[in-house]
Amino acid sequence: MIPLLIYLGLLCMAALAISTARRFAHASDFTSLKTVTFGDESAVRPDRAAGILSVLTIFLLWGVFTGSSLIPSFLHAPAPFVGTTSFTYTVEADGQRDDATVTVVVHKPDADVSLPEVDPGDGFVLNDVASVAQWRSALLRVEKNDLIGKADGARIVAIDGQPITAGQTVKVANGSVTLSSQGTPNFAPERGWQMEPLYLPAPEDVWQRSLQILHDGFRNSSLSEHLGYSLFRVVAGFLLGSLVGIPLGYAMGLSNFFRGWFDPIVEFMRPVPPLALIPLVIIWAGIGESGKIILLFLASLWIMAIAARSGASGVNISKVHAAYSLGASKWQVLRHVIIPNSLPEIFTGARVAMGVCWGTVVAAELVAAEQGAGMMIMTASKFQNTDIVIMGIVMIGVIGFAIDVLMRMAERVLVPWKGKV
Template sequence: MTGLIVLGVYVGIFVAAMFVFTRLGAGLKDYISLKTVTFGDESAVRPNRAAGIISILTLFLLWGMFTGSSLLPGFLHAPGPFAGQTSFDYTVEANGQTDTATVTVLVHNRAENPDPVAVEVGNGFAKNDSITVAQYRSQLVSFDRNDDVKKTDGAKIVAINGQKVRPGSTVEIEGGSVTISDKGTPNFSPENGLQMEALYLPSPEAVFDRTLKVLDEGFRGTSLLGHLGWSLFRVVAGFVCGAVVGIPLGYAMGLSNWFRGWFDPIVEFMRPVPPLALIPLVIIWAGIGETGKIILLFLAALWIMAIAARSGVSGVNIAKVHAAYSLGASKWQIMRHVIIPNSLPEIFTGARVAMGVCWGTVVAAELVAAEKGAGMMIMVASKFQNTDIVILGIILIGIIGFGIDMLMRGAERVLVPWKGKG
C-alpha cells in the first residue's frame, strides 16, 4: 500500500512539474513538439537540466516524507506510526458468568523501554492490566495473567469493546487493532502509518551521520576510501584485461571469415550468460582471492568488448574502404586510417556498457567473499541490520558508476569527435 502511495506522489509531482514548465514557456523539446528531429548522437532532444534537478530533489523529498526526516517541515511528513497511550475492553466468559476488564496499552519508540502504566485491577474476576508495545511491533496480551479465572479453567474472550469476537476476528481500536489468535489470546498491533521503519529505510540525516562516522572511523579496519579503492582497482584490472583480449578478438572476427566462424559460437554462447552465474565456477578454479575476482570481471568485459569491436568493424562504410583503395592505400593504411577510426565509436559504447557490467559484478563478487570493498561493506552491514550502511554503500556505488560513465563519455567526446558525423 505504501509503495502505491509513493508511486502516486511521484507521478503527481512529475505531471505537475511538467505542466508548470510548459505553462511558463520553458519549452519541452520532444518528438511531437519538433517539426524535425535528428536522431542519433546529434539528436535534437537533449536532457532538460531543470527536469533532472527536480527529479533528484523529488526522490530526496519522498525519502524524507516517508521516513519522518527532520530536514522537512512536519506538514510534509507522511502519517507516522502511532505513539502514546490507548486501551481496549475485553469481555471474558467463564463458568456461565461474564466480566469485563480494561487493558491499557503504551506504544513507545523502539529505542525506549518504559514501564507499563499503573492501573487499578478492579473487583471482578477479570482484572484490569497494562502492557507496553514498541512501534511497528505487536504484542500478545496474556489477559488471564492476573485474572481470578484462567484460560485453563475455561475462561475465554467473547467480546472486544463490546463487539463479539472469535478466533481470527479483528477489532479496530484507537491507535491500532486487536486480533484474536487461534488460541483465543488477543494480539494488539499499533497503527504503523505510512512512514517506513528505520530498520528498513533510515532517514537521509541518519545515512549522512553514518557516512561521517565511517569516514572518520572506517569500517572493519579499513577506511571508506580504502573499500571503494579496492572495488575500483578490481573493476579497472578486470576491464583492462577484458579489453586487451576482447578488442583484438573482435577485430579478428570482423575481418576474417575463419575467426568469425571459429569464435562466433563461443562469443554468442557466453554473451547471454550472466557474470554472476560464473561465480561458483570461478571460485572452484581460482579460489576466493583477488585472482578469482579479476578473472570474473575479465569474463564480464571480454564478450562485450569483443562484440563491440566486431560490430564496429562490420559497420564501417564500405564506400570509405573503396575510396581508400582507389587512392592507393595499403591494407595496413586502410586498417590504420579507415577501419580503426570508424570502429572506435562502437568500441567506446561497448566500453561504457562493459564498465557498468563490471562495476555491478564486482559488488556481487565481493558479497560472496571479500575482506575489503563496497560489496563487502553491504554484506556485513546487512548481517547486523545496519541499514544506514547498506544505503550508504548503494548510494556510493551509484555515484561512482555514474561518474565512471561520465568520464568515459568525456573521453569519447575528446578521442572520437567524429562520432555521429558520418
C-alpha cells in the same frame, strides 16, 4: 505502490512546469523555428533542470517516507502510532460475561518504557497493562491476572463490543487486535506510511554514519581504502576484458571463420550472470585477489567483444569501397576506416561494461575480501546496519556515475566525429 504513484505524479507536474517555462523562454528563440525536433537526435540534450528536479524528488520522497528532520513536518507521511491507547475485551465463562480494559503503551524500539499502574477493577476479568514497540505486534496475556482463565473454560468473545473468533481481526483505536488460534489477543499498532529505520533510515542518519566511517573507518580500513580497492578491482577487470574483448570483436566482425568459431561461445556466455560464475572462479583461482579480478574480467569481456563486433560490422561499406579505390591496403582500411568508425560503438560498450563491473563488484568481494565497498555492504547487511548498506550503495553509484561522465567526456574528445559522418 504509494511512493511510486507520488513519484509519477511529481514527474508529470515537473514535466508540465518545465515544458511551460521552456515554451515561454524560447518563444522568440531560433530553436523554436525548427520545423522538426521530434526524432532529431541532434535536438535531444539532457535537460539540466529536469535532472536536478529528479534528484531532489528522490531525496524528497526519501525524507517524506522516513520522517526526516531535513524537510518540514507537514510534508511527512503519516507516522506509526506512538503513545498510550486501550481497548476492551469481553470474556465469557460459565454463561456469564465480563469486560476488562487493556492499556497499551506503544513506544519507539530503543526507548525505555515505564508502564503506568491501572486499577484492576471488579469482576472475574481484571484490567491489564502492556507495551509494544512501533512497527511490531505483541501477544497480550490478558488472562494471567484474571480470576477465571482459559483452563477454566473462559474465552474472549468480543473486542470493543465487536464479536470475534479465533483468526479474526478487529479494528480498535490506534491499531488492530487479532485473536490467535489459542484465544490470545494480538495487538498491532498503526504502522502509518513511514518506513521503519531497519529497512530505510532517514537521509540524515545515513549522512551521520558516513561521517563516522570517514573519521573512524570500517573494520580496520578507512573509507578511502575500501573505495580504492573496489575501484582498482573494477578498473583492472575492465581493462583486461577490453584488451581481450576488443580484438576478439574485431576478428568476429571482419572474418567469417572467427565469426563462426567464436560466435557460439560469446552468445552462450553473454547471458550468463557473473554471480553464477563465482563458484567456478573460486575453484579456478582460489579466494585471493586474482579471483575477484577474473570475475570482473569475465563480466566485461563479452560486452566489449560484442560492442567491437557490432562496430566493425556496422561500418558503411561505401567508405570501405572509397578507401580501396584510392589504393588503401587492408591495414590502412582497418586503421583509417574501420577503427575510427567503430569507436562510438566501442565507447558505448565500454560504458555498459563499466556499469556491469560496478554492479558485479559486490559479488566479486564476496570472495573472502578484507577491503572494498562490496565487502562493507555485505558485512553491514549481516548486522542489519542499513545506513551503512545505503551509504555503500550511494558511494558505488556516485563513483560509477563519475566514471561514466569521464568516459563520455573522453568520447567527445577522442571521437569528435560521432554522429557527424
